[in-house]
Amino acid sequence: MKIYTKTGDKGHTSLYGGTKVSKNDVRIEAYGTVDELNACIGIIRSCDIDKKIDENLIEIQKNLFHLGAELATPKDKMYLANGKCRLPKLIENSDIEQLEKWIDAMETQLPALMHFILPGGNLASAHAQLARTVCRRAERRAVGLSDLEEIRGEVVKYLNRLSDYLFVLGRLISHLAKHEEIKWLPNE
Numbered sequence: 001m002k003i004y005t006k007t008g009d010k011g012h013t014s015l016y017g018g019t020k021v022s023k024n025d026v027r028i029e030a031y032g033t034v035d036e037l038n039a040c041i042g043i044i045r046s047c048d049i050d051k052k053i054d055e056n057l058i059e060i061q062k063n064l065f066h067l068g069a070e071l072a073t074p075k076d077k078m079y080l081a082n083g084k085c086r087l088p089k090l091i092e093n094s095d096i097e098q099l100e101k102w103i104d105a106m107e108t109q110l111p112a113l114m115h116f117i118l119p120g121g122n123l124a125s126a127h128a129q130l131a132r133t134v135c136r137r138a139e140r141r142a143v144g145l146s147d148l149e150e151i152r153g154e155v156v157k158y159l160n161r162l163s164d165y166l167f168v169l170g171r172l173i174s175h176l177a178k179h180e181e182i183k184w185l186p187n188e
Contacts, residue, residue: 037134048124075149125177129170
């Protein structure tokens with residue numbers, strides 16, 4: 001299979017199921033931002049991080065591929081004639097609950113958060129905070145798509161919870177590396 005197909009040279013692409021759309025379509029923006037988020041998580045994984053965190057991030061990256069595939073599939077193309085979903089996996093509440101468990105476990109290792117903090121610490125924690133902001137943008141794009149057509153609520157919930165996970169992950173990585181959190185105090 002060649003990496004280039006030339007089919008998008010005129011600014012159009014095909015969604016899963018065959019529908020052609022402009023490359024600046026809101027749906028393309030939504031799943032494209034999820035793809036960008038996945039790449040950001042790959043950068044975190046390329047840093048020196050805990051093995052268990054890396055395993056969790058791999059699971060998240062796989063879920064993001066499933067989530068992106070769902071965003072790339074119009075609702076009328078989601079199911080085959082026999083009623084079976086054409087996608088191998090949909091994000092479910094259990095995936096959201098898993099993120100919550102990981103957040104809760106990480107928070108037990110951290111001091112209570114009393115102020116806004118400046119993103120930073122080491123490279124891995126800074127990249128986790130950057131990934132958080134990309135995740136928030138992906139969430140906004142998914143909400144924008146949901147304003148135009150129905151998408152499952154689990155998609156937005158997963159992205160919302162994932163941004164929380166990435167925030168706490170950034171704090172944990174910084175904490176484990178013994179970097180002091182720099183508070184943002186509005187009166188300074």
